[in-house]
Each structure stands twice: as C-alpha cells, then as structure tokens.
Amino acid sequence: MNFQMECEQEIDGRWVAEVPQLPGVLAYGSTSDEALSRAEILALRVIAEQLEHGEAKPQSLSISVPAA
DSSP: OOEOOOEETTTSOOOOOOOOOOOTTTEEEESSHHHHHHHHHHHHHHHHHHHHHHHHOOOOOOOEOOOO
C-alpha cells in the first residue's frame, strides 16, 4: 500500500493535510509539520481499523510526505 499526503495552507493561515486514497483522513495544524503529523497518525488508525475489521489485508505500507 502506498499513500501520498498532500498539504496546503488555507486562507485563514491554518495548514491542512490529507491522504486522498483514504476518505476522511484530513487533519489541520498551525504548521505544515503539525498537520502532516496528525494526518499520518489518523491514516495509521484508519488502516489499523480496516485490518481489525477484515476490510483490508496486511501489506507493506508506505506513506509519502511532501518535501518541505
């Protein structure tokens, strides 16, 4: 499984990061690093839930974070 994270700054100054391949994995932060960290944690939780409920099979996992 390969996931790419996207991060951008909103008009109000907050940063938002998401993993488009995982619906609902979206997180805000006051910095890009904070938003990316929160989105990565959420992505791992979603994947863990999918594995626990048999919705996904165990595979190699890679999450790519955009270069700063």
